[in-house]
Amino acid sequence: MTHLPRSREDDAALILDSLERPEAFGALYDRHAAAIHWFIARRLGNDIADDLAADTFLAAFRQRDRYQRERLDARPWLYGIAVRLIGRHRRSEVRMWRAMARTGLEVSTDADLDAVDDRLAVTSGVHRALAAGIARMGTRDRDVLLLVAWADLSYQEVASALDIPVGTVRSRLSRARRKLTAELGGPQTKPATEEELWHARA
Amino acid sequence: MRELEFVHDLRAATPAPTPDRLAAGRERLMASIVAGPTGARRRRLKLRVIRTALIAGAAAAAAVVLAGGIRGTTAHPCAQGSFQVSLAGQVLHAAALNAISQRAATPRPTQWIYTKAVSYSLGGGRTSSDSWVRFDGREDAYYQDGQLIVHPTTGGDPSAASPLSLFLANPTPSTSRRALACLPENPARLLATVANNVSPSSIAGSGWDSINRQPSRAQLEFGFLADLLWNSAESAPPRAEAAAFHAMAAIPGVEARRGITDALGRPAIALSIAGVGQQLLLAPKTYQVAGERTVSNGNWPAAPKTRAHTIAKNEVVQSIAWARIEFVRAPGAR
Numbered sequence: 001m002t003h004l005p006r007s008r009e010d011d012a013a014l015i016l017d018s019l020e021r022p023e024a025f026g027a028l029y030d031r032h033a034a035a036i037h038w039f040i041a042r043r044l045g046n047d048i049a050d051d052l053a054a055d056t057f058l059a060a061f062r063q064r065d066r067y068q069r070e071r072l073d074a075r076p077w078l079y080g081i082a083v084r085l086i087g088r089h090r091r092s093e094v095r096m097w098r099a100m101a102r103t104g105l106e107v108s109t110d111a112d113l114d115a116v117d118d119r120l121a122v123t124s125g126v127h128r129a130l131a132a133g134i135a136r137m138g139t140r141d142r143d144v145l146l147l148v149a150w151a152d153l154s155y156q157e158v159a160s161a162l163d164i165p166v167g168t169v170r171s172r173l174s175r176a177r178r179k180l181t182a183e184l185g186g187p188q189t190k191p192a193t194e195e196e197l198w199h200a201r202a
Numbered sequence: 203m204r205e206l207e208f209v210h211d212l213r214a215a216t217p218a219p220t221p222d223r224l225a226a227g228r229e230r231l232m233a234s235i236v237a238g239p240t241g242a243r244r245r246r247l248k249l250r251v252i253r254t255a256l257i258a259g260a261a262a263a264a265a266v267v268l269a270g271g272i273r274g275t276t277a278h279p280c281a282q283g284s285f286q287v288s289l290a291g292q293v294l295h296a297a298a299l300n301a302i303s304q305r306a307a308t309p310r311p312t313q314w315i316y317t318k319a320v321s322y323s324l325g326g327g328r329t330s331s332d333s334w335v336r337f338d339g340r341e342d343a344y345y346q347d348g349q350l351i352v353h354p355t356t357g358g359d360p361s362a363a364s365p366l367s368l369f370l371a372n373p374t375p376s377t378s379r380r381a382l383a384c385l386p387e388n389p390a391r392l393l394a395t396v397a398n399n400v401s402p403s404s405i406a407g408s409g410w411d412s413i414n415r416q417p418s419r420a421q422l423e424f425g426f427l428a429d430l431l432w433n434s435a436e437s438a439p440p441r442a443e444a445a446a447f448h449a450m451a452a453i454p455g456v457e458a459r460r461g462i463t464d465a466l467g468r469p470a471i472a473l474s475i476a477g478v479g480q481q482l483l484l485a486p487k488t489y490q491v492a493g494e495r496t497v498s499n500g501n502w503p504a505a506p507k508t509r510a511h512t513i514a515k516n517e518v519v520q521s522i523a524w525a526r527i528e529f530v531r532a533p534g535a536r
Contacts, residue, residue, distance in 0.1 A: 022235045027305075029228050030440070034302045037219040037227070046217065053219070054227035058234055126208055134209075149209040180205040 011074035015067045025064065029057050032075060036082050039151055044089050044096070052089075056082045071160070079151050080161035083143050090139055097135035104128050126184065133183035137176050144169055145176040218295035221387040221445050224302070290458035293471055294451035297489035298444035307437045307529075311338035314533055315375055315436055318526040322465045322495075324519050334533040337437070339374025343533035350534045366399040369430065378434035382442045385449075392449040393423050400426045420455045421475050427453075428473070428482040428494065435491045436527050460486065464493035464523040478515065483523070493523030 011028060018025040036056055041049035059081050060074075067077065086093065099105075104125075134142055140162075147158045155173075159166045309315075315337060320330045334343040343352040369381035385392045400422050417425065427450050431443065450456060455475045462472040462483065470483040470492050478500075483493035500515035513519060530536065 023232065025235060026228060026232055029231055031303055031305070033224050033227060034219055034299045034444075037224065038216065038299065041219065042213040042216045046219070046223070049219070050223055050227060054230045057227070057231050061231065061235060127212055130205075130208055130212055134212075145209060149206050149212075177205050180209070184205070184208075 010072035012067070012069045012072050015064050015074065016069060018061070018064060022061075025057075025061050028060070028074060032078055033057065035075075035151075036078055039079065039146075040082055040086060042150060043086055043093050043146065048089060048092070052082065052085045055085055059085070073157075075151070076153060076157040076161040079147060079153065080163065083147065083161065087139060087143075094135050097131045101128050101132035101135055129183040129185070130180055133180040136183075137179045141172045141176040141179070144172040145180075148173060215292060217291075218299045218448075220389070220448060221302075221441055225387070288456075288458070289460075290456045290473060291451045293458045293473070293484065293489065294447045294456075297484060298447035298451075300489045301438070301443040301447060302440050304440045304443075306439050309337040309375070309437055309529060311336070311340075311376065313337040314343075314530050314535070316526065316528050316530045316536055317524060319522055320465045320525050321522040322518070322520065324513065324517065328465065330525065332536070334530070334535075335375065337374075338376045339372060341533070345534070352533050364399065366395075369433075370400070373429065373433045375434065375437055378430055379437050379439065382430050382434050382446060383439050385442060385445065387441065387445040389445070389449040389452040392445060393452060396423050396426050396449075418455075418475070420453050421479060423453050424450065424456060424473075424475050424482075425480050428480055431482065431491050432494050435524065436529070465495070465521040466493075466523045466525060468492065468523070491524075493521060495519075495521035 011031070014024060014028055014031075018028070033053055037049050037053040040052045040056075044052070056078060060078055067074070071077065104127075134145070137145070143162065144158055147153050147161060148155075153161060155166050155169045158169045162169070313336065314334050316332070316334050318330060318332050320328060322328045332345065336342070339355060341352055341354055343350060345351070365377070365380040365384040369377040385395055397419060402417055402422070427446050431438070431446055434443070450473070453475070457474055457477055459472045459474075459477065462470045462481075464470045464483050469486050471486050471489075472481040472483055472495070474481040474497070478497045481495050481497055482491065483495060484490065485492045496519045498513040498515055498517045498519050501512055526536075528536075
């Protein structure tokens with residue numbers, strides 16, 4: 001279906017507008033909050049995601065005057081803020097990944113009903129191995145890996161989100177993938193070459 | 203590359219945020235914007251209480267849905283299924299995520315909408331049609347022998363009925379939008395509202411009911427929401443559309459099936475109750491509403507001149523898909 005084009009002004013114009021009309025910032029929340037919330041919930045559970053997603057937009061609102069107008073898409077900026085906030089819960093996240101690797105259950109740190117869904121969703125052996133690998137890798141490598149895999153950001157966007165060079169993104173992702181390959185332990189999961197990755201994500 | 207694909211699917215069953223959760227965060231953000239730092243902190247404490255209440259309410263409501271009784275003591279007939287994250291749940295929550303990220307279109311009543319639809323019927327083959335309808339449904343138009351025909355239509359009296367009954371009596375873009383917008387965002391309350399307003403008699407003659415003359419409550423709820431989403435595709439309020447998808451995920455027995463094609467031959471995901479009857483088709487990448495179709499449950503009456511009395515189970519009886527749908531300046535414009 002060719003969905004009806006909904007006039008989608010760029011994020012930069014919206015943020016610029018919010019300097020004059022602060023309430024306009026609510027539209028940025030409407031546009032991106034669901035995705036940011038889900039990203040955080042997958043790493044820390046829905047309860048913490050409720051707080052951190054709102055904190056992400058509050059922090060973004062407070063620093064919006066420093067937003068670079070040439071960046072039409074605000075997602076890298078918002079994910080960058082979210083990742084920094086997630087970093088404060090690093091121990092909780094690692095505990096969650098370890099528990100998943102150990103039990104094979106997608107345990108969450110939630111206590112609410114939504115988490116019951118997670119606990120009942122038994123994961124595959126591959127997912128357990130991946131969880132073990134993610135638990136063991138460094139925070140910075142994990143951030144890059146999950147921004148690429150879950151937030152669907154390009155290398156350039158990840159670099160922008162984390163304020164690091166693109167080359168560093170590549171090297172961190174490469175290291176993360178090597179760790180996962182080792183956990184999966186099979187030639188069937190032979191990693192792609194840097195060139196393949198470049199073509200896939202650039 | 204396989205590691206990235208595996209990681210992509212990891213914890214993908216995590217529930218997407220409900221409208222209640224997002225609303226609480228938005229309220230907190232806006233309160234902070236309006237009140238400033240000191241007021242915001244005070245406000246935040248209050249909002250935490252509200253949020254906890256919302257979550258507790260949603261959990262209680264979900265528990266009631268799963269137990270099978272939203273209102274009264276009547277058990278939901280399909281509520282005996284296992285409590286786990288299904289493909290339908292994942293698809294519908296993804297559809298809600300997509301919906302809420304869209305910007306709302308707010309057409310004026312006299313706005314014209316052009317649609318090109320392709321439809322298929324068993325024994326009748328595939329046809330396409332171009333048509334125009336005004337947003338308020340007061341006029342529609344089509345070409346006949348090269349000439350544009352514009353018809354005035356009766357839209358009913360908007361003040362005489364509730365938005366839901368107005369939509370059931372006269373499904374136009376405007377009544378669809380109003381009906382969708384009036385529904386509660388909480389899934390359990392939304393389904394209860396539908397159950398209180400939609401009955402087998404209210405959908406009589408709509409076509410899909412003839413496949414099942416005594417539809418279950420789940421089928422009624424699903425059919426109503428599917429029609430609402432289909433009819434309001436061009437102007438659905440994002441939050442209301444997301445809420446409808448979340449509610450659909452809470453209907454016991456709702457299923458999703460991949461590998462389906464719509465009337466245009468495009469890949470689609472089919473949502474239905476138990477795999478037959480009315481199906482809502484979503485585009486597999488964008489999760490936007492792409493089409494509708496009806497699949498025989500084995501009891502659908504066959505055409506009179508055929509040998510069989512009924513159409514075989516799982517046979518596609520009819521199917522329709524949007525090829526184009528756009529706002530235009532006037533009838534006849536594309």
